Amino acid sequence: MELIKKILDGNEASAARLISMIEEGREEGYRAIAALFPHTGKAHIVGITGAPGSGKSTIIDKLAIKFSEMGKKIGIIAIDPTSIKSNGALLGDRVRMRGAERIEGVFIRSMAHRGYPGGIAKATMGALYVLEGLGKDLIIIESVGVGQTELQISSVCDTVITVFTPDYGDDVQLMKAGIIEIGDIIVINKSDMPGAEEAAKDIASHINYEKKDWQVPVILAQAQRGEGIDRIIDALGSHLEYLKKNNPKGEYRAQKLRKLMFLFLKEELWVRAMKKWIDRNEIKGIVDMVENREIDIYSAVSQAAGIILPD
Amino acid sequence: MADDKKRIKILIAKPGLDGHDRGAKVVAQALKEAGMEVIYSGLHKRIDQIINIAIQEDVDFIGLSIMTGAHIPITQKLMNKLKEKGITDKMVFVGGVIPSMDIPKLKELGVGGIFPGGTPLQETIEFIKSKAQKA
Ligand SMILES: Nc1nc2c(ncn2[C@@H]2O[C@H](COP(=O)(O)OP(=O)(O)OP(=O)(O)O)[C@@H](O)[C@H]2O)c(=O)[nH]1
Numbered sequence: 373m374e375l376i377k378k379i380l381d382g383n384e385a386s387a388a389r390l391i392s393m394i395e396e397g398r399e400e401g402y403r404a405i406a407a408l409f410p411h412t413g414k415a416h417i418v419g420i421t422g423a424p425g426s427g428k429s430t431i432i433d434k435l436a437i438k439f440s441e442m443g444k445k446i447g448i449i450a451i452d453p454t455s456i457k458s459n460g461a462l463l464g465d466r467v468r469m470r471g472a473e474r475i476e477g478v479f480i481r482s483m484a485h486r487g488y489p490g491g492i493a494k495a496t497m498g499a500l501y502v503l504e505g506l507g508k509d510l511i512i513i514e515s516v517g518v519g520q521t522e523l524q525i526s527s528v529c530d531t532v533i534t535v536f537t538p539d540y541g542d543d544v545q546l547m548k549a550g551i552i553e554i555g556d557i558i559v560i561n562k563s564d565m566p567g568a569e570e571a572a573k574d575i576a577s578h579i580n581y582e583k584k585d586w587q588v589p590v591i592l593a594q595a596q597r598g599e600g601i602d603r604i605i606d607a608l609g610s611h612l613e614y615l616k617k618n619n620p621k622g623e624y625r626a627q628k629l630r631k632l633m634f635l636f637l638k639e640e641l642w643v644r645a646m647k648k649w650i651d652r653n654e655i656k657g658i659v660d661m662v663e664n665r666e667i668d669i670y671s672a673v674s675q676a677a678g679i680i681l682p683d
Numbered sequence: 684m685a686d687d688k689k690r691i692k693i694l695i696a697k698p699g700l701d702g703h704d705r706g707a708k709v710v711a712q713a714l715k716e717a718g719m720e721v722i723y724s725g726l727h728k729r730i731d732q733i734i735n736i737a738i739q740e741d742v743d744f745i746g747l748s749i750m751t752g753a754h755i756p757i758t759q760k761l762m763n764k765l766k767e768k769g770i771t772d773k774m775v776f777v778g779g780v781i782p783s784m785d786i787p788k789l790k791e792l793g794v795g796g797i798f799p800g801g802t803p804l805q806e807t808i809e810f811i812k813s814k815a816q817k818a
């Protein structure tokens with residue numbers, strides 16, 4: 373395919389187009405991915421998550437500049453929320469990536485979260501394949517920082533960086549949502565603000581070190597001034613080495629891919645089943661009964677599932 | 684449910700020395716509320732940077748917000764570079780401080796829509812939507 377050839381030759385416009393096609397869920401896009409697939413699987417995929425405004429984009433900017441100096445080719449996928457009311461989105465992460473944006477070889481793509489069937493992971497996975505085809509060897513995903521999305525993003529990444537700020541006290545929710553558990557590297561950014569040391573200690577005390585043989589580092593940073601970036605780069609290197617040593621055959625990836633495969637399969641089956649059944653009278657009848665409070669939800673679901681997928 | 688439909692994607696860009704982006708941000712917000720996906724460039728972008736962003740983000744429209752009075756040379760440079768790069772699938776809009784006497788010149792340069800300060804937001808939105816349908 374012409375498009376694939378161009379992407380492999382490093383043509384950014386073609387790569388951008390293919391990412392859009394995946395975002396739009398187009399068949400030809402998926403076919404192109406299948407052709408690109410043999411050229412993927414080698415990049416280090418890093419996810420970065422944390423509360424809004426904690427400094428994720430600024431950190432990525434500084435990381436991309438340093439990694440580029442080291443000769444790495446960087447891809448960045450920046451995900452922002454979609455407005456539930458209008459379905460529109462304001463994608464503003466690039467504003468804080470001014471340095472990276474100027475470097476040739478850094479490809480930045482903003483992505484609205486939308487309400488993707490299969491979750492944000494589905495579009496992100498496609499973008500990852502494309503960026504790898506484009507020759508990127510380090511791809512950083514900035515995520516929106518809430519709940520379910522984070523867990524999905526972590527399943528497409530090798531390493532997850534979680535960013536806190538000294539006033540993270542407001543982020544108890546994040547901790548509850550398992551944000552600390554998914555972090556392989558924890559960064560306390562804006563450490564120019566008071567309380568950074570205490571925050572680092574406090575957060576470290578929430579890490580369950582016994583359960584892991586990887587020692588999650590807690591790094592103090594001031595991304596705006598570029599401080600702490602070297603330590604994050606070292607930690608990324610160490611984590612990649614750790615993964616390789618402990619998973620000589622890429623076992624951790626196998627596990628994540630398996631999880632993703634079933635996640636995508638679940639959504640695909642749902643979409644197909646709905647297309648086929650939503651307007652059929654058997655199903656409509658059951659929905660009517662539920663709406664009229666003639667039967668309970670459990671009975672309704674059992675009946676409907678039995679019709680769609682008989683034993 | 685399924686939400687992988689085509690969306691209108693638009694880049695709102697601030698070229699050159701212009702340090703005023705209140706207007707650009709108001710427009711960006713309004714377009715978002717109208718259901719579009721809006722990429723905001725931030726201040727002081729060079730023309731080649733604006734084109735790079737438009738390529739990487741695969742936008743349908745490039746909206747330049749210019750308050751400095753340099754709208755004609757800036758727009759001319761952008762249109763030339765787009766042509767040079769063979770980019771024909773992105774329509775360019777210009778907004779900001781645009782005297783009405785300059786409008787014919789901008790149209791001649793190939794600009795798809797011109798929104799001088801004070802243009803009702805709804806008008807801008809409707810115009811972009813109508814252009815998107817034809818695309
Ligand atoms: N004081 C201080 N401010 C910082 C530091 N790093 C970044 N900031 C500022 O924090 C604000 C938010 O930074 P971003 O990088 O946009 O944060 P983000 O997490 O990407 O934000 P969202 O994408 O909106 O969730 C900006 O104004 C930055 O300049 C730091 O080390 N110290």
Ligand SMILES: [Mg+2]
Nearest residue numbers: 428429465514
């Ligand atoms: Mg950001």
